[in-house]
Each structure stands twice: as C-alpha cells, then as structure tokens.
Amino acid sequence: MMRYTTIYLILFAILISCTEKAEPEVSADRIFYNGPIYTMDDGAPEVEAVAIKADTFLYVGTKAGAETYRGASTKMVDLAGKTMVPGLTEGHAHIMGVGYNLLNVDLREAKSYQEVVEMVVDRAASTPEGTWIIGRGWHQDKWTEKPEMTNGFPTHDLLSDAVPNHPVYLKHASGHAALTNAKAMEMGGIDANSDQPNGGEIFKSVSGEPTGIFNETAQGLITKVIPDATKESDEQALRLALDQCFKYGITGFHQAGSGPDHIDLYKDFAQRDELKLRLYVMLNGRDESLLEEYFKKGIEEDLFDNQLTVRSVKLYADGALGSRGAWLLEEYTDAPGVHGHNVMPMEDIEDVTQKSYKAGFQVCVHAIGDRANREVLDIYERTFKLYPESAPKEPRFRIEHAQHFHPDDIPRFAEMGVVPSMQAIHMASDRPWAIDRLGQQRIEWGAYMWQTLLQSGAKIVNGTDAPVEPITPLASFYASVSRRTLQGNPDGGYEPTEKMTREQALRSYTLDAAFAAFREDRKGSIEVGKWADLTIFDQDIMTIPEDDILETKVSMTIIGGEIVYEAE
Known part of the structure; x- marks a missing residue:
C-alpha cells in the first residue's frame, strides 16, 4: 500500500510541474490589456495588449502573445476599457512660460x-x-x-x-x-x-x-527694467510646468526658444532625473554667443537617459494676428494701410539660417502672416540651393504657427520638406475675429489650411503654444477635427473642408511630432523597441461623439515605462 501511495504522490508532483507555467526567458515589467490601444503603426493600427520591459516596448499585439512575457514579477494592468495611445508631444510651447x-x-x-x-x-x-x-x-x-x-x-x-x-x-x-x-x-x-x-x-x-x-x-x-527671475523662481516654475504636462498626458515637448540659463536648468533637472519629459529645445536665435557655442560643439541629442535634446534654432519673422503684428502681403481688412511687422530683419534670419544649416541644426521660424511665410520659404529655398555640400540628409526645417498663406505657397512645404508647426487651438480661439483682420476670401483660401497641407504631402505638428493657450492637447485635438470653438460654434465648423480626421489629428500629436524632432525611430508610435511613452484616456477619443472629446480626462501618463501621472 505504501508503494502505491508513493507512486501516486510522484505522479501528482509530475502533473503539477507540467501545469505550472515556466518563467519566460524575458519577462515584462508591465502588461497592459483590455482597452482600445491605438498604435500609429500602419502595420497594426490597433492591438489588444502591450508589454513593457524597462523603458521600451517588449511586445505589441494580442493578449495571448503578451501573456508569453508574463513572469512572476510582471504587473498586469487592466485598462478596464480605457484608451491607450502613443505618448502625446506638445509640438510648440514655452515651458517656462x-x-x-x-x-x-x-x-x-x-x-x-x-x-x-x-x-x-x-x-x-x-x-x-x-x-x-x-x-x-x-x-x-x-x-x-x-x-x-x-x-x-x-x-x-x-x-x-x-x-x-x-x-x-x-x-x-x-x-x-x-x-x-x-x-x-x-x-x-x-x-x-x-x-x-x-x-x-x-x-x-x-x-x-x-x-x-x-x-x-x-x-x-x-x-529691460523688470528684474531678472531668480534661480529659485525658475526652478519652481519648471516644476509647476512639468506637473501640468504630466497631468494632461504630455510625454514630449518642443520648447520654442531657450537661452543659456534655462538650458542649464533643464540639464540640472535631467541630470537629477527630475525632468523625465522628453524635452526638445530650440536655441534662442537672437543670442549670437549661444549660437556660436552650439555651432562649434554641435547638436546635443538624447542627453541624460533620453530626456533632453538641443538641435534647433528659433527665429521670428513677424508678430501675431491679434495685435496686427502678423506680416501680410496685403493690408489688414480692418486697418487700412497696416501690413504688420517684420520683427527681425530678414537678412539676419537668412544669415542665421545658413549658419544653422551648415552646422547641422534645424531652423524653426515663427511666421504667421502670408508675407512672413513666403519670405521664410524663400530663405529656406535659397539656403538649400546655395549649400548642397552642407546639406543634412533631411534638414526638416520648420515654420512655427504657419497660420496664413498665399495659396501659391501652400505646396512649397511638401516640395521642400518643410514642416508646418500649427496649433489647431489658435483657429478655435482666433477664427471668430480673424475674419475681421483678413476678410472672407483670405480666410477661405489661405488660413488654417490643415487638410490642404496634409493632402499635399506635408506633415503637421500640433500643439497649444502654451501659455498663449492652456496646455491641454485634447482642446487642440477637438479643434483639429471639429473646426469649432471650444464653445461648439459654429455648427459644422469653420471652413469644414479643412478639418483633420481623428487619425490625422492623433498623428500630428504623436508620430509626425516625433518626425519633426528627428525621433520617429524611437517614439511617436507603439512598436517593439521604441520608448515606452504612453497616454491613457478615460474615453475612446477616436470613436466617442465629437462633443464628448473635451470631457475626456487623462487617466495615466507613462514616460520610458515609468508612471509619471495617475488620476486619483
């Protein structure tokens, strides 16, 4: 009897050992599942599950496939119907502001x-x-x-x-x-x-x-007579800004112009692993000594565990439409004889553009009016032709805001590979009165021309220009797809043929924003090997009724696999 009991115990132990799941060779730190997951990968636009190891995506695909990376210490995160998208990038804003x-x-x-x-x-x-x-x-x-x-x-x-x-x-x-x-x-x-x-x-x-x-x-x-900010107030401002970014699902940030003090501040934060945000910095193009320093030492890319990159130069061609500072080809409709302002001499912009190009730096010029946009495109075109031997493979020069064009200039963006960095929320805020500045014809033919640019082959980077507007990506997303004000006016939207689709709007905040910062190989989509940057919403922004988009909240923000914000 004892012999049979022993045999039964051995057989039972063998059965248990066969049913126990073997530890995978590589186990995930976290597996997310049970919610819509939009990847921005054309090969697999929507998947069931995502596995993360350290700071990168280990697996993207089916729930069953993700389970093969489940180890003893893997945390299973049930999205419970919440929606996951690639981490959002603020394409043009001022973090200290x-x-x-x-x-x-x-x-x-x-x-x-x-x-x-x-x-x-x-x-x-x-x-x-x-x-x-x-x-x-x-x-x-x-x-x-x-x-x-x-x-x-x-x-x-x-x-x-x-x-x-x-x-x-x-x-x-x-x-x-x-x-x-x-x-x-x-x-x-x-x-x-x-x-x-x-x-x-x-x-x-x-x-x-x-x-x-x-x-x-x-x-x-x-x-010039206002006292300079202190280091303490700068640090306090940066911490507040980072908290805002994480709260609203922002994992990347294109910083539209910084001087040496603020760049040093970003480096201090990044070195202490307090930045976390993937900050892409444009140098203040008016600071000659700063430009000279960087042109000598070259771009700084993915510093401090991929938190900080400095490889662009920010310049200004004109002012803003609201203050009638945008530089126009024809006079303002509501101010006869007024054409706006060229705020930095164009010969200076051309000089810095050429030096930046030869040093391998991207150039980003603020241009709102049609005259300013044309002048900048002309400078870019001359630069590309004059210095072919210095040409980066893809310079990806940008025009920041790019709000109003002469129709003849719209195709030039795609033809030259120039990226329009356009903040859709500006249309929502400004369109009700912008028609007073430009008149009906110029509005319809050349203002906020999103779909026309996209159809021409251009890639649009979206954003808010915060603090000009609140740093809330969903407001710009809503404006992109509705062409309405945040109060929902008018029915059908302004110039509705220029609306973005929801896929286009999400791409402008993810993969195309990554492209504009030369990092589409590492971020902007949910793909194996890319950085695990994610934004999770409490509603499916790709399918819910348009009017519900502004009611959507961020549930979680993840940068490099680390949860930097989680809603209560």
Whole structure:
C-alpha cells in the first residue's frame, strides 16, 4: 500500500510541474490589456495588449502573445476599457512660460478689462509697493464687455488709477504685445517723446501720449527694467510646468526658444532625473554667443537617459494676428494701410539660417502672416540651393504657427520638406475675429489650411503654444477635427473642408511630432523597441461623439515605462 501511495504522490508532483507555467526567458515589467490601444503603426493600427520591459516596448499585439512575457514579477494592468495611445508631444510651447503663468497673474479667463484690473488689484494687495506685478493672457477680442479703446486696444488709464504704486506689466495672450500702467512707463522712461523702435510700436493717443500698449519689439523698452527671475523662481516654475504636462498626458515637448540659463536648468533637472519629459529645445536665435557655442560643439541629442535634446534654432519673422503684428502681403481688412511687422530683419534670419544649416541644426521660424511665410520659404529655398555640400540628409526645417498663406505657397512645404508647426487651438480661439483682420476670401483660401497641407504631402505638428493657450492637447485635438470653438460654434465648423480626421489629428500629436524632432525611430508610435511613452484616456477619443472629446480626462501618463501621472 505504501508503494502505491508513493507512486501516486510522484505522479501528482509530475502533473503539477507540467501545469505550472515556466518563467519566460524575458519577462515584462508591465502588461497592459483590455482597452482600445491605438498604435500609429500602419502595420497594426490597433492591438489588444502591450508589454513593457524597462523603458521600451517588449511586445505589441494580442493578449495571448503578451501573456508569453508574463513572469512572476510582471504587473498586469487592466485598462478596464480605457484608451491607450502613443505618448502625446506638445509640438510648440514655452515651458517656462507655462510655469510662470501659474506663479504670476493668469488673465486668460478675464471677460473684460475691468476683470483684468480686478485681478491685478487682488495681487497688489499682497505685494509690497514698488514691486513689479507681472501677468499674461488678456485678449481684447475675447472680452464680452469692451472698454473705450485706441487703435483697437485698451489704454492704461483704468489700470493706472487702480494700481498706481506698483509697476505693472501684462502680456497679451499672444505674447506679442503688452499693457503697462503709468508706474511701469515711468520706470522705463517712456513718454510722448519716446522714439518708435524697429519692428515694434509704442501705441500713442491722438495727443501723442503713450496709451500703455507696447507692440512687438517695443515690449523690450519695458522688460529691460523688470528684474531678472531668480534661480529659485525658475526652478519652481519648471516644476509647476512639468506637473501640468504630466497631468494632461504630455510625454514630449518642443520648447520654442531657450537661452543659456534655462538650458542649464533643464540639464540640472535631467541630470537629477527630475525632468523625465522628453524635452526638445530650440536655441534662442537672437543670442549670437549661444549660437556660436552650439555651432562649434554641435547638436546635443538624447542627453541624460533620453530626456533632453538641443538641435534647433528659433527665429521670428513677424508678430501675431491679434495685435496686427502678423506680416501680410496685403493690408489688414480692418486697418487700412497696416501690413504688420517684420520683427527681425530678414537678412539676419537668412544669415542665421545658413549658419544653422551648415552646422547641422534645424531652423524653426515663427511666421504667421502670408508675407512672413513666403519670405521664410524663400530663405529656406535659397539656403538649400546655395549649400548642397552642407546639406543634412533631411534638414526638416520648420515654420512655427504657419497660420496664413498665399495659396501659391501652400505646396512649397511638401516640395521642400518643410514642416508646418500649427496649433489647431489658435483657429478655435482666433477664427471668430480673424475674419475681421483678413476678410472672407483670405480666410477661405489661405488660413488654417490643415487638410490642404496634409493632402499635399506635408506633415503637421500640433500643439497649444502654451501659455498663449492652456496646455491641454485634447482642446487642440477637438479643434483639429471639429473646426469649432471650444464653445461648439459654429455648427459644422469653420471652413469644414479643412478639418483633420481623428487619425490625422492623433498623428500630428504623436508620430509626425516625433518626425519633426528627428525621433520617429524611437517614439511617436507603439512598436517593439521604441520608448515606452504612453497616454491613457478615460474615453475612446477616436470613436466617442465629437462633443464628448473635451470631457475626456487623462487617466495615466507613462514616460520610458515609468508612471509619471495617475488620476486619483
């Protein structure tokens, strides 16, 4: 009997050992499953499961296939119907501005000049007299109540009367104009006799007195007397900005212009593994010594465990449409004789463009008006032809904003491989009043031409231009597919033939954004071997009703396999 019992025990042990799952040769750290997973990989656009090992995708495919990488320590993450997409990239924004907008007075929600003044009065109550009060975000064309204005802008009088003892500097939402009070103008030495600067304008009344509005380069007359930010406030601003990025599902960020101090700050954060965000930095193209330094040492790519890249140069051809600073071929419809501003001499832009090209750096020029876009495209074309021996394989030069074109210039983007970096949210915010600036014909033929550009073969990079707009990708995604304001107007959208499809809109935030930063081989899609950067939503943005897109929330943000944000 004992002999049979022993045999039974041996057979039972063999049976158990056969049914136990062997540890895979390579086991995943995490496996995600049970939700829509959109990969942006044309070969497998939607899959059942994703396995991550360290900072890369180990497996992408079926749930059964992912299970073969399940080891004893693998964490199984049930998406429970939530939607996974490649990690979103903010294609054009200002990361320090995002942070400082939270530290300073945020005026974006103000519905009137009176509200703007009240916000400044509130800040003044807790600010020592004589200390600067800085704000940003007001936009007179979005106010529901309009004050008496000069040249389409408010004057400083109401602000100066309410806050007489603090110098106040309030940047327009576009960043291309500012409103100041009398105290700030006194400290800047501005009066009726002040000369107009090149590339800008001090707005003056009919009597010749400054109104408090400083347009384009004229802002420098005030900013030069504002104390520099401290290292402590810079660090605080950057931390706040990073938190915002992660909260809204942003895993990559194209930083539209930085000087040496901020680049050093990014490096400090990255070296301590506090950056985490994949930051793609454009050098401030006005800083000659910075450019000279980088042209000598070359691009810096994927520093500190792939957190930081410096390989582009940011320049400015014109201003903004809202402040009538965008440089137009024909005069503004609502301002006869006004064509906008060329804010940086085109010969300087051409010189820096050629030096950048020969040094292997990408060039990114801010151009909004049709004249500015044409001038920049001409410079790019001349540069490519003049220096063929210096040509990078694909320079991927960019035009930032690219809002308004002459129709003849639209095909030139694809023909030359120039990337239009276009923030769809600008259309949603600006289109209701942009028609006043450009008129119906120019709007229909050349403004916010997304689908026309895509059909021509161009790749569009999307974004928000934060802090000009809130750094919320879903707002730009919604604008891309609806061509409506965030309030849902008008029915059917503005110029609806220019809408993006949802796949195109998602691509503009993922794979095409990666292409514009020379990193489509490592990010922008969910494919084996690429960095495990992911954004997870609580709804399926690719199928839900259009009106539900803005109600969607980010559930989780993952960078290099690390969860950097998880909703409560």
